[in-house]
Amino acid sequence: MSGSASELARRLGEHAEAVCREYLSNGHRSGNHWIVGDVRNTRGRSMHVRLRANTKGPSGKWVDEASGEHGDLLDVIRESCGLIVFRDVADEARRFLALPRPQPLVSDQSRQPAAARGSPEAARRLFAMSQPLAGTLAERYLAGRGILLPAGEPALRFHPGCYYRDLVTGETVILPALIAAVSGVDGRITGLQRTWLDPAGTGKAQLVDPRRSLGNLLGNAIWLGLSPGTPVPVMAAGEGFETMASLRTVMPALPVAAATSANHLSALSFPPGCRRLYIAADADAAGRHGIERLSQRAGEAGILALTLRPRLGDFNDDLRHLGPGHLAAWLGDQLAPDDARVLLPSA
The missing domain is CATH 3.90.580.10 (Zinc finger, CHC2-type domain)
Known part of the structure; x- marks a missing residue:
């Protein structure tokens, strides 16, 4: 068949x-x-x-x-x-x-209990079904965007056949996808973000919305470089995953959080021991509310909030078009001197 x-x-x-x-x-x-x-x-x-x-x-x-x-x-x-x-x-x-013919009203008792649609449990199941990033189409996609992350980044995985449904027509397709876990500061997965990819390796899939999130996102984020329970004195946060992954590419010792939207950024939970927070801005003003609200909350928590601004549209644009060296130099002028010495030792 x-x-x-x-x-x-x-x-x-x-x-x-x-x-x-x-x-x-x-x-x-x-x-x-x-x-x-x-x-x-x-x-x-x-x-x-x-x-x-x-x-x-x-x-x-x-x-x-x-x-x-x-x-x-x-x-x-x-x-x-x-x-x-x-x-x-x-x-x-x-x-x-x-089956030759199912008997009426008889269900398969061995079937795994259903996870509610869009729930944290559904997110955890999909993440568990995915595979490590190394050597996959998702790793090649990130490299094509200039993003080179430390080996074994635990928040990122790859699924070779992720189900995508068009919300208008109801039609479904099966495509490979980059899977990014959304978690709390305790490391527990509460949701995830799927980025569907072109199987030919040319970038994102040609879909109306090739990136979707599910689960509980508010207050949580795609964390890169976070060790749950370990104090995080300095970190960076922003909306987009690729923006924050680009910063981590040139500053691999810096834990970063991608909140997935301006509203979620404004509600981001702070990890223990945080003293200084760098907030990544885009060139446009669309996320200004999220930045201002997060800065206010950081101040109320006794955390110094500083804004990092790209030269182009966002930090991934800077990384791809200007190169990692120029991006590191540009960031060096915006970081606190002590942070620049630690995070950009070659700058």
Whole structure:
């Protein structure tokens, strides 16, 4: 059997009622439709699954009239089982299709309990499914952006087949992705950020939004160089991952935090022992509120906040277009003298 998404969806559609009885057991049949609350198997009546093909479309297609969501039976398997990556969805679909005929209302008791969509547990599962960065497409992508990080950066991983769904059309594709863990200062993963990549190695995937986050982000960040429980007297923080990774490329001894947005930056939690905080600004004014609020909170906590400004649009632009040497020299003029001697010994 072909492993493609379209072929799996078609095969599942041939057994649409059996699929619904297995994965949407809180619903019931009504005419040519299976009626249930939503794609996550909630009790209710707003979601309709077409059980036999007709003039309106093929069997297995569904729509949730309350939320506007729609899709096929692969989406049903993904959401009802709490799966994240397509490989696991496809494996579950193949398992189901290999059965001679599922008995009504019987579920697979060995299935792993579902993780709530977008939850910290879902983030931790996806991170655990990913592989170390070394030698992967994600490492090559970062190198192409001029970003060279210390070996074994624990917050970063790679997934060769991460599930991406277009929020407008509902269509799904499977693409490799750079996975960056979002965690608290205690090191516990609370979320993550996915950057989908072009399999040909030309950069980010050609998607409307090739970078998405999930989980609990507020107060947390993508931490690079943080040792949980160890005092962090000097650190840097900013919005974007690539901005902060660029700073760490030229200052590998500096712990940095990428908060993923201006609002999340303003609420960033400070690690123990922090005395000096460098806040990375972009050339535009979009993140000014986050910088000002974080500076205010730092001052209230007795932390000296200093702003680092790029020459170009952001620090990754500086790194790629001006080079690490010029970026280090530019930063040396903005750092406190003691920090410049420690963080930029060759500057």
